Amino acid sequence: MKYWLLKTEPESFSIQDLAAAKDQTTCWDGVRNYQARNFMRDEMRVGDRVLFYHSNADPPAIVGTAQVVREAYADPTAWNKADHHFDPKSSPDNPIWQMVDIQLDEIFPRPLGLDELRKVPTLKNMELLRRGSRLSVQPVKKSEFDAVLKLARPRPGVAHKRL
DNA sequence: GCCAACGTTGGC
C-alpha cells in the first residue's frame, strides 16, 4: 500500500465539500501536471491512503485523510471548453489527463499547519515541506503518514471518531 | 500583493 498527499485550495474544493459529497467520494479532476498525473496513473491503487491538504488557506494545513477508491481514468473536464481546466490537446480519443476517485476517511479534530509540521523531526524531509515544492500529487512515506496521524490524534490510544 | 521556484512554450 502506498501513501500520498493531495493538495486542494479549499475555496474550490475543501475537505468539508468532500464530507458533503455523495458517498463522501469525489473524482480528483483538474490535475494538469505530468508528474502529478503519472503518480496517479502509474502508482495509485485502490486502498492507498491519502493526506488531504488545504493550500492557499489560513493556515495552509493537512486537514484529514482519504483513500483511493477508483484507479486512474480519463478526466473529461480536459475536453470541456467551458471548464477552467480545458486543454485543447486532450480529447476523448486521446485523453492525456486522468483522475482517480477518493473517499473521505476522517477530518482531523484540528488542522495541522505547516509551522507545526515543520517541528516534527520525522517530517524533516517531507516533500510538502521542501522549499519551492509545488507538486499537487505527492508520494508520502509510511513513516511520514504515521507521524501525521499521531500528531492529529488528541491523545495516544484514543480511537478517532469515524465520520 | 510580492516574489521565489518551477513548468511550459516557442523562436531560433
Added chain:
DNA sequence: GCCAACGTTGGC
C-alpha cells in the same frame, strides 16, 4: 535541442 520569456503555484 537550447533557453529566454512567460505563466502558475502557493507561502508569506
